[in-house]
Amino acid sequence: MPDFHGPIQHVTLAGTLWLMLCCPLAASLVCARWALASGSGRAATREAIAIVSIGAMALALAVSAYHGWVLGSLPESERFLLQHVWRLVRFGQLDASFDLALDPLSSTMTLVATGMGLPIFVFAASTMKDRGSPAAYARFFAWLNALVFATLLLVLADNFLLLLFGWEGVGLCSWGLVAFAWTDGASVSVGRRAFVVGRVSDALLVLGIALFYWVFGGGWAEGDYVPDLNARFSSVEVQEPGADSDDDAMAKAKDATSRAAVAEPADRDDEDAESARLPALKGDGLLTLTSYPGATVFMDDARTPMKGPDGQWLRSPFARLPVRAGYHSFRIHAGGGLDDFLVTHVAFGEGREIALSSFGPTVTFREARDQLALRDAHGVATARDSLLAKRGFGSVGLVTVASLLLFFGAAGKSAQIPLHVWLPDTTAAPAPASALLQTATAAIAGVYLVARLGFFFALSPAACTVVALVGAATALSAAVAALYQYDIMRILAYSTVSQLGMAMLAVGASGHAAGVFQLVAQACCKTCLILSAAALVHALPLAAQGEALARDVRRMGGLGRLLPGTARAYAVGCLAMTAAPIPGLVGFWSTNALLVRAFSARTLFVPGALLGGVALVVTALTSFYTWRTYYLAFDGESRGTLDGVREAEGAVPRVLAVLVGLCALAGVLGVSSRLLGRGGDSLLEEWLAPSLRGSESPSAAGGALREWGVVVAAYACAVGGFLLARAHYSGRQREDQWEARERRAPLFAAGRHGFWADAVYANALVALFVRTRDFAAEFDRHVIDGIVHATGILTRALAWLVGRVDDDVVDGAVRALSHGTVRVGERVRSAQTGRVQTYVYVIVLGILALALLQYWLR
Amino acid sequence: MKVTLEHYLVVGAILFSLGLYTAITRRNAIGILLGVELVLNAAALNFIAFDHYVAESHGPAGQVFALFIVALAASGAVVALAICLEVVRSHRGLAVDDLARLSR
Numbered sequence: 001m002p003d004f005h006g007p008i009q010h011v012t013l014a015g016t017l018w019l020m021l022c023c024p025l026a027a028s029l030v031c032a033r034w035a036l037a038s039g040s041g042r043a044a045t046r047e048a049i050a051i052v053s054i055g056a057m058a059l060a061l062a063v064s065a066y067h068g069w070v071l072g073s074l075p076e077s078e079r080f081l082l083q084h085v086w087r088l089v090r091f092g093q094l095d096a097s098f099d100l101a102l103d104p105l106s107s108t109m110t111l112v113a114t115g116m117g118l119p120i121f122v123f124a125a126s127t128m129k130d131r132g133s134p135a136a137y138a139r140f141f142a143w144l145n146a147l148v149f150a151t152l153l154l155v156l157a158d159n160f161l162l163l164l165f166g167w168e169g170v171g172l173c174s175w176g177l178v179a180f181a182w183t184d185g186a187s188v189s190v191g192r193r194a195f196v197v198g199r200v201s202d203a204l205l206v207l208g209i210a211l212f213y214w215v216f217g218g219g220w221a222e223g224d225y226v227p228d229l230n231a232r233f234s235s236v237e238v239q240e241p242g243a244d245s246d247d248d249a250m251a252k253a254k255d256a257t258s259r260a261a262v263a264e265p266a267d268r269d270d271e272d273a274e275s276a277r278l279p280a281l282k283g284d285g286l287l288t289l290t291s292y293p294g295a296t297v298f299m300d301d302a303r304t305p306m307k308g309p310d311g312q313w314l315r316s317p318f319a320r321l322p323v324r325a326g327y328h329s330f331r332i333h334a335g336g337g338l339d340d341f342l343v344t345h346v347a348f349g350e351g352r353e354i355a356l357s358s359f360g361p362t363v364t365f366r367e368a369r370d371q372l373a374l375r376d377a378h379g380v381a382t383a384r385d386s387l388l389a390k391r392g393f394g395s396v397g398l399v400t401v402a403s404l405l406l407f408f409g410a411a412g413k414s415a416q417i418p419l420h421v422w423l424p425d426t427t428a429a430p431a432p433a434s435a436l437l438q439t440a441t442a443a444i445a446g447v448y449l450v451a452r453l454g455f456f457f458a459l460s461p462a463a464c465t466v467v468a469l470v471g472a473a474t475a476l477s478a479a480v481a482a483l484y485q486y487d488i489m490r491i492l493a494y495s496t497v498s499q500l501g502m503a504m505l506a507v508g509a510s511g512h513a514a515g516v517f518q519l520v521a522q523a524c525c526k527t528c529l530i531l532s533a534a535a536l537v538h539a540l541p542l543a544a545q546g547e548a549l550a551r552d553v554r555r556m557g558g559l560g561r562l563l564p565g566t567a568r569a570y571a572v573g574c575l576a577m578t579a580a581p582i583p584g585l586v587g588f589w590s591t592n593a594l595l596v597r598a599f600s601a602r603t604l605f606v607p608g609a610l611l612g613g614v615a616l617v618v619t620a621l622t623s624f625y626t627w628r629t630y631y632l633a634f635d636g637e638s639r640g641t642l643d644g645v646r647e648a649e650g651a652v653p654r655v656l657a658v659l660v661g662l663c664a665l666a667g668v669l670g671v672s673s674r675l676l677g678r679g680g681d682s683l684l685e686e687w688l689a690p691s692l693r694g695s696e697s698p699s700a701a702g703g704a705l706r707e708w709g710v711v712v713a714a715y716a717c718a719v720g721g722f723l724l725a726r727a728h729y730s731g732r733q734r735e736d737q738w739e740a741r742e743r744r745a746p747l748f749a750a751g752r753h754g755f756w757a758d759a760v761y762a763n764a765l766v767a768l769f770v771r772t773r774d775f776a777a778e779f780d781r782h783v784i785d786g787i788v789h790a791t792g793i794l795t796r797a798l799a800w801l802v803g804r805v806d807d808d809v810v811d812g813a814v815r816a817l818s819h820g821t822v823r824v825g826e827r828v829r830s831a832q833t834g835r836v837q838t839y840v841y842v843i844v845l846g847i848l849a850l851a852l853l854q855y856w857l858r
Numbered sequence: 859m860k861v862t863l864e865h866y867l868v869v870g871a872i873l874f875s876l877g878l879y880t881a882i883t884r885r886n887a888i889g890i891l892l893g894v895e896l897v898l899n900a901a902a903l904n905f906i907a908f909d910h911y912v913a914e915s916h917g918p919a920g921q922v923f924a925l926f927i928v929a930l931a932a933s934g935a936v937v938a939l940a941i942c943l944e945v946v947r948s949h950r951g952l953a954v955d956d957l958a959r960l961s962r
Contacts, residue, residue, distance in 0.1 A: 834958030836890055837882050844878065 201412020285348025414446025454695025468508025475501030511597025589670020623721025
């Protein structure tokens with residue numbers, strides 16, 4: 001049994017991560033209680049609901065920020081907070097616990113979710129006040145809080161099972177929010193559709209998880225599953241990341257003398273002989289165990305488990321426990337019916353950290369990544385090589401299949417083609433819910449998952465290519481669709497789809513940091529845009545007649561003069577989103593990072609230039625459609641009566657101001673760390689690096705020239721889009737017939753209808769479903785009913801037959817018997833003549849006959 | 859002349875034949891009854907004769923049978939005469955041919 005070494009994840013234990021989940025969960029439950037109690041006189045006021053919700057969200061943000069700070073204060077390689085809450089499921093080789101993990105990636109996500117959640121909550125508390133009853137208000141906040149809770153659970157999950165809980169929760173809350181207006185049939189129907197689309201992707205995700213789990217423990221040979229890697233423990237020498245260049249590893253491996261085994265220990269003699277050859281060790285070593293939470297460890301044949309510094313029994317997980325120098329053996333008692341795991345001959349010495357690391361099938365992200373990074377004494381990455389060698393379905397790598405399943409699972413949440421249809425539908429939800437769904441919760445989950453599994457996707461270039469291509473297609477088609485929408489919320493929703501496509505493109509091009517950056521940037525600017533658009537719609541008098549009317553950009557115009565604050569916020573959002581030439585804003589950095597990644601992508605068959613080109617086109621389109629909405633809404637002549645259009649007061653302008661600030665502030669994330677005298681990656685990239693270890697392909701050696709070229713091209717595209725939009729839609733230059741001109745534009749019909757995605761679904765899938773249903777009905781009517789009818793007829797025939805048999809044969813026999821008896825009786829009676837003399841004759845003759853008979857027989 | 863068993867048997871046979879002839883030929887019920895009595899007496903006579911000549915050493919079994927037959931004949935005659943009385947009362951006569959329709 002070789003002993004392993006490699007850069008496995010240092011873990012720091014944390015005790016307070018659960019607080020982050022508790023805040024929104026508690027608020028959600030309280031609000032739900034209030035929503036249910038509305039009729040009973042114990043209903044809470046809107047103020048109480050708002051205070052509870054916003055307070056919970058602020059608390060969650062504070063906890064999230066605190067943990068981000070804790071994480072930042074740790075050495076880079078130890079930035080991984082782990083909290084074991086309780087054991088979830090453990091059977092066979094599956095071990096999944098309610099473990100919360102916070103690394104830079106999930107920390108970024110929690111900050112986005114809570115950081116965007118707070119302003120959205122404040123905005124919602126203020127704008128939803130005059131809509132609906134207090135019960136509806138409470139229900140709304142119950143769903144919002146639940147959504148944030150589910151998202152936090154999703155990003156804090158240490159393993160797939162827990163992630164799945166959050167994932168499903170997000171899907172449920174999406175349904176609850178999109179179909180919030182449950183008295184409105186259309187809204188309910190789109191909510192239902194969002195849910196169903198989510199279920200489709202969930203099914204794929206579950207399949208992907210199952211395959212992910214299986215492929216670590218075995219593979220398919222000739223159609224049968226052959227496990228080749230049973231769960232076991234090995235000792236692993238923990239190395240700093242980057243220290244595992246092959247020569248170095250070989251040298252260390254020769255040096256390393258520890259040896260691990262799960263099997264019975266070798267013969268005593270053997271062991272002694274070996275230990276005689278082992279060099280002496282000095283100083284204390286460190287021991288880490290994070291698998292099988294709750295497991296106890298027995299060291300060196302001890303009768304009692306190891307004790308921690310506090311004198312209590314040590315229970316997994318624990319990290320960096322000092323162990324005196326020398327060779328030790330460990331018995332890990334996982335409990336739950338599992339055999340104890342044995343690890344022997346583990347060498348401890350000065351400054352060496354040894355992790356008892358589990359191998360084999362796993363659903364824990366960290367363990368999977370660690371396994372893939374480990375090398376044995378000969379420098380061979382055993383697990384990784386065996387994983388790559390596994391094939392199924394002919395000669396397709398199982399890793400590719402699993403990656404694709406996981407990706408299409410993720411695509412449903414992050415609105416990638418073909419599962420993007422639900423996201424434009426979220427505009428049916430109240431604007432704050434729509435903003436939360438699009439920027440901070442549901443939509444980011446997919447990109448997050450792909451980034452989280454970057455180490456796995458990195459094994460399959462084919463899967464990465466598919467991810468990048470789907471992302472590119474989504475980005476492009478959604479951007480075209482956004483060009484020709486009139487509903488301002490729908491424009492922004494399509495824009496979200498497009499931006500998520502860009503993020504997916506980056507992730508597929510192995511630029512996970514760039515993809516996550518795109519998410520963060522998109523969260524900031526899109527929240528700003530959606531909320532200012534919502535403020536705008538809210539302010540319009542048309543809103544009283546119906547949301548849909550008020551959202552139509554064709555009925556807007558000239559609002560900039562009436563709503564200067566909103567207009568400014570919207571403009572800043574536009575600037576931030578469109579890779580604008582103002583380097584302080586976030587979009588500039590994220591788009592540039594993304595474009596550089598796209599151009600240098602090394603995918604199968606698809607040249608990076610194509611991906612980069614698509615990204616550039618999307619950048620130009622983004623700029624165009626964003627400014628188009630701005631000019632249509634805020635510039636030019638007013639239409640209709642705008643009496644009473646007034647800037648909202650109170651919380652709304654402040655929220656918008658905060659979001660504008662965030663748009664600018666988030667730009668800091670993109671600043672090159674060279675300013676701080678470090679490597680040269682952007683700050684966010686540097687921050688995310690520990691989470692994304694093993695997943696990024698080395699950034700292409702394009703050089704500064706290439707980067708500058710990309711920057712200039714992006715700049716040109718953004719400015720070009722802006723100028724074009726200005727030329728067409730700004731107040732002075734707008735044609736009266738701009739709608740008609742748009743109608744003649746290329747791809748108008750396709751874009752207007754979102755590339756007929758709905759129609760395709762309706763005509764293909766739904767029609768197929770309906771046809772299948774009809775077929776089933778016909779089948780039921782003709783075949784099943786036929787069988788039933790035939791059975792009935794057969795039964796009747798049989799009954800008739802049995803009846804005939806009963807009537808004719810059985811009763812006939814009885815009747816014949818009686819008839820016979822009667823007739824025999826008649827016959828016999830005729831012998832009874834009544835003449836006494838006849839009787840006497842008969843008697844005499846009978847006696848004579850008997851006498852003769854007797855005489856003859858004698 | 860010594861009276862032997864054969865003599866008795868011949869007398870019995872004659873009695874039996876006369877009785878039978880009477881029973882067959884008489885149309886009157888009483889006549890038939892008389893014939894039957896003759897037949898019974900013939901049987902009783904045979905019993906006595908056999909008892910005396912053949913089974914004397916075996917006790918008086920034949921004589922007992924004869925007494926039984928007498929008793930039987932008497933009781934039969936009682937019943938028959940009672941029926942006869944009833945028939946006379948209902949049919950105004952004792953012709954057995956008239957009674958044939960009782961069987962229908």
